[in-house]
Amino acid sequence: MGMNSVTNIGRNGIQDWIIQRVTAYVLALYTLFLLGFFVTTDVDYQAWSALFAQGWFKIFSLLALLSIAGHAWVGLWTVSTDYIKSAMPRFLLQAACVLVMFVYVVWGIQILWGL
C-alpha cells in the first residue's frame, strides 16, 4: 500500500498480471515480425522506409511502443519493489522510469508520423 499502490500501472496485482501478459504477446509478435523482416529482406533505405510508410505498420509499431511502456512499467515496478526497501528512493526510481517511458512514447510517435 502507500507508495506502492501509487506507482503501479494497474489498480491491483491481477491487472498488472494481465497487462504484463497482453503486452508480452504484442511484443513477441512485433519482435518476431521484425526479425523475420531482417532475415528475409535485403534491408536498404527503400525497403526500410517503405515498411514504416505503411499505415498498418505505423499502428503495429505504436501498439508495440505502448506495450513496451506498459510491460516495462509492470516489470520495473516489480523488480524495484523487490529490491529497494526504503520508500522514497523506490518512489523516485519508479517515477523516473515512468517519465522515461513517457518520453519513449512521445519520441516514438514523432518518429512514426514524422512530426
Added chain:
Amino acid sequence: MHRLMGLSIASYRVVIRPPEPIGYRYRTDSPVPTYQPSATVLRSRGTKRECESAVNSKRPVNLDLGKFHFPLPAITSILHRISGIIIFVGVAFLMYGLDLSLSGEDGFNRVNELLDSFLAKLIIWGILSALLYHLVAGIKHLLMDAGIGEELESGRLAAKATIAVSVVLIVLAGVWVWA
C-alpha cells in the same frame, strides 16, 4: 557383516535405516542409535546454519542471498529481470537509430556507418542478446501460464532449454552483427 543400500545384516540382527539427512551420521555410540549431526558439519557451521536460525528466530531476518546456492530456474529468472532492465535502457539506442534511419537516405547511411564501429556492434549485440534471452524466457513464462513446465523436473528442464535455445540465438545474432 554385509551392508547393502542401508540394510545391515549382523548376527541375525537386521536394521533397516531411512536415508541419512545431509550432514548427519547414524550414531551407534549414543544410548539410543539415532541420526545426529556429523562432527565435520558441527565444526564447519559453528552453532546453526543461517537459514535455520532465521526460520527459528522470532525476529524477522533478512537472509544473506550471497550465501545461498541458486538452482538453475532461479538463475534463469534473475537473468530475465536483468535482461529486461538492459532492454529498457537499450530502447533509447534503438529509437535513436530508428529516428536517424527514417530521417532520409543520408540518415540511413549514417546509421550503417555508425554500425561499422566496434563499440556500436558491441552495444547492438548486447541489446539483441538481452532481447533474445528475454523473448525465450518470456515464452517459457507464457507456457507456464498454460500449465506446461510447472513441476520440479519439467521446470528444471525448461530452465535448461531456455539457456540452450538463447545461447544458440545469441551466437547467431553475434554472427549476424559481426559478419
